Amino acid sequence: MTLLLGVDNGGTRVKLLLAREMEGRLEHVRTADAPTPRGPSAMDELAALTRTFLADDRADAFGLTVAGILDEASGLVATSANMRWLEGLAPARELSDRLGIPGEAVQDGVATAIAEAVLGAGRGADDVFVLALGTGIAGAHVVDGSVRKGAHGGAGEIGHIATGGGEKCTCGQSGCLESLLGGTRLGARWDRARGVDAQSTALDVVLAAERGDGTARAILDEATTALANGLLSLMAMIDPGVIVIGGGLSNSPAWIIDPAIEKAHRRATFHAVPPIIRAQLGSWAGAWGAVLTAAHSRSGERRLERTELV
Ligand SMILES: [Zn+2]
Structure with missing residues (x-):
């Protein structure tokens, strides 16, 4: 022992x-x-x-x-x-x-x-991609309990893959997943669409969508489409056995995770769509x-x- x-x-x-x-x-x-x-x-x-x-x-x-x-x-x-x-x-x-x-x-x-991959939602799979949806979007490809970091230590930056559109990202590119779905960006996009300076959070956008706010729903729709495209890119690139989604935004599954999973399934062609599971730990x-x-x-x-x- x-x-x-x-x-x-x-x-x-x-x-x-x-x-x-x-x-x-x-x-x-x-x-x-x-x-x-x-x-x-x-x-x-x-x-x-x-x-x-x-x-x-x-x-x-x-x-x-x-x-x-x-x-x-x-x-x-x-x-x-x-x-x-x-x-x-x-x-x-x-x-x-x-x-x-x-x-x-x-x-x-x-x-x-590694905890989510080995002990949490990815338990039992050897090849797991863990996505953290928070203020920023981070990712890690965990194989046999170790994170694959790439030749320069820069692997897993799924927040900065281009998913379309011209939204400027903090990294200098346009159309990054993070520019549409990052926690602070969701709030900022909603405020901009309404022409107000309210410093809204991602949760504010989700609550507004729940109340039936059309603008909030449109922004979340665009964001979950981007996430679905990001998930499909991930499957095309690394074909993970399980995708685990954690971070603050994963606490709103009905408006963020579930629509993205549904769209990924609908848009998949050759992709092997693995189980996509919320983080557990x-x-x-x-x-x-x-x-x-x-x-x-x-x-x-x-x-x-x-x-x-x-
Ligand atoms: Zn970026």
Whole structure:
């Protein structure tokens, strides 16, 4: 039996998850969360939180999520927009020195994707594409529990594939999926169509559509068509076994996910349309991804089964 610790060091909360691994099966032991320590003493405070959480248990390894650009070879954080104090540090080494436990860092988006692919909605499939629909749109192609990053580390940028139209994207291109479906863009497009400056959110647009607002419905229709086209492009390019859709916008399935899936099925010709499933692990996905990273650092194995939900 191995005890594995996942530390999901998020922008506002740090989530701690202790799991027991036995013969390829992961079992939840306990969880806790606390405000994320900030500033120069953050690593000391994080180590103290972790020690309290572990109490008399001794974890065999930990995984630690990093919100930022992580150099995997050195473990150094290159940039972190929300946690400047991590820049130039190797946070897993810092925590390892303080706790006396070996550990590895993992980029937060990667952690979420591998968790959903291996333990969540993609469980049982070897080839999973995980899509996060939030303010931006991110993607990760997870094969056998590892994210395929491409030759230059830039793979998975499904938010910036062109899906038609002339809407300008933050990346400089026009017609990107993100320019039509990104959370802030939905609200902005609705405001612009109505000629108001209301800083509406994606949820505002969904609620308006539910009330029967024709403009909101037209904007969502255009966005879900773009998502369907993006999903078909994905199938044509990588033929995934499962597509998992998470992120804030996935919480409005009736207006975002379901119409996009229906359109993808309707428009598919040669494509093998795989199961398209909503993410299952919610806000604990990052912590489970950190646990999988801990398992990987010990045994090189990420293909584990989860036997119990948090
Ligand atoms: Zn773009």
